[in-house]
Amino acid sequence: MSLRRFRLTILTLAAGVVGIAQAQQAPADNLNLRYANGIVAIAEDKIITVDDVRREIGPLIGELQKQARNEQEFNEKLEGLQNEVIQNLIDRVLIVKEFYKDEKRRVPASYIDNQLAETIITQFEGDRSKYLAYLRSRGISQKEYRREIEEDMIYNFMRQQQAKSGSTVSPVRIEDYYNENKERFFQEDSVHLRLIQINRTPEDTDDTLRAKADAVIAEMDGGATFPDVARKYSNDPRKSRGGDWGWQRRPDLRKEFSDVIFELKKGERSKPLITAEGAFIFYAEDRKYAGNMPIDDVRPDIERALVQQGSRRATERWLEKLRRNAYVKHF
Template identity: 25%
Template sequence: MKFYYAALIAKSGRLCYKKPMKKTFFFLLPILLAGAVLAPRAHAGDTQLLDQVIAVVNDEAITQSELDGLLRPLYEEYRQRFSGEKFVQELTEARRKLLNQLIEDRIVYQEAKAKGIKADAAEIDEQMDTFQKRFGAAEQMEAALNAQGVTLHGLRERLERQSLVKKLHDQEVRSKVMVSPADVEKYYNEHPAEFSQKSRVRPRSITLKKSDEAREKGLKDEQAWQKINELRVKIAGGADFAELARESSQDIQKKNGGLGDWVERGGMIEAIDQVLFQLKPGELSEVIETEMGYHLFRVEEVLPESKRSLDEVREPLTAMLYQQKIEERFNEWMDELKKKTYISIR
């Protein structure tokens, strides 16, 4: 429920805008998330199995290729976002979560079979038709499946498995979860900070970087200092801030005439934050020095601290609380199922 705004920070010798990264949840992954989910399932005792078995749930095996298929798209994403040890750590954690997901899916499917739950043939037919429409022709769809070693019959089996898992999940989890208006109001009253918006400003900036030598030795860059003070005199005398920013600024807001996004109090480096939130709309700052260079700011707009009303947040808050209760109930139920399930991770 917390609302985040871009934060202006100093990084790698430049000013940049950085948004918080969303957390990724692994919960009932879609059946077509990578080809491995469509791969044929193997029994633990299959003597012809060539793939490596990495886990066994009762008498059903989970293979390395299944896990690799799920990891493949994440691998590409993580390779772009992380490097070195951080990349290894994030990928290892993703592998752990995905393997646990595969194990839990097996457990739920086996429980559904034990309870005699049946898939809806008409529903499966509709899903098969939907998949075919994505490929345009049945031949193209069959060719794509065959390339992954999957037949149309195999796809149908996978959809039936997914249907059984969903039906049992609805029966054992969703049907037992409810969020009342009293729950919503209680959470709202007990977590006021989550619905409060700190004061915000929208600044316009000009940045002149120090020379490499000045930054490395912690010295004053006389040339950059003199130039930015000259720019300040021009702006104070009526020159157009935006035009001068486009001509002279060396930060990422240059192309926008120095205009940045909304920033909340505490969202910028301290030296800049303290100055910005003392300025009134239209007021020009003194020159601010940081490790990377010299900066001028003018605040364009100011929004005071505020709090969203219960009516404003009721719908998303209800959805959030419902999801929390779903996860809590699922975890309780899964713990019960695991107690009577043989699980071996290899």
């Protein structure tokens, strides 16, 4: 059969889905308006229908509605999502075809069996009757559904393989990225802060508060750790965490606090600060000084970003090549 006759045959088969698509009530989307005959695309010998697209989009509609601020924005996001799903469905066909170009490649039946069993458990609560009812609702056989699972496995495997091909990053590339983007790695002066708070009572004077704080400090001077003493004496809401407030920047703190805290070096403890609320003792668990972070501190982050970037590019180049050499008709 010539390629032209083959394509005409596919178009004739595609027309057969029109009656089915029109007989079903459309959900609240514009797919029936965009694709009045119920056909979205043909990729190689595969007909992609409106129902195929809806099945992929359905679980995502709720999140889309949360993101959209109004109906117009929802419709714009929905159309963008539809286009993305359609392209993914087309790519899936092309990827599966690419997999089978190597006649030695096969997905072991045991792998498919295991995935099918897992699907019945996770998607159908382990209830085979629900699984069979789902197949009937779609009008497909168990064999056809098994084929879908196989193709899903192929699709995921092939994309992962391509992503790996772009995942090697040299130390030189990491250093170049760091030097070219130093402004991204600027850090403000910050302290990993712990504190002990002793609340002021109606009877307390500044002197009695200072005496209470000095007693707490004496316990630490005797060998107790700051976190343990904080758990024992502090009225701070994070006492159960040893008074740990994590990393704090100067602008995040009251000036009377920051003036004391940012004089501390790593491992240093402040003298008691007496305020209207009570007495405070601060501890600098760690310090970061304003300036560019050392490359060794950010190397893993840079490598991760470059690996993701390289994987995306490698996958996109591969997909573009598959698309150029494929028969795809959009409706």
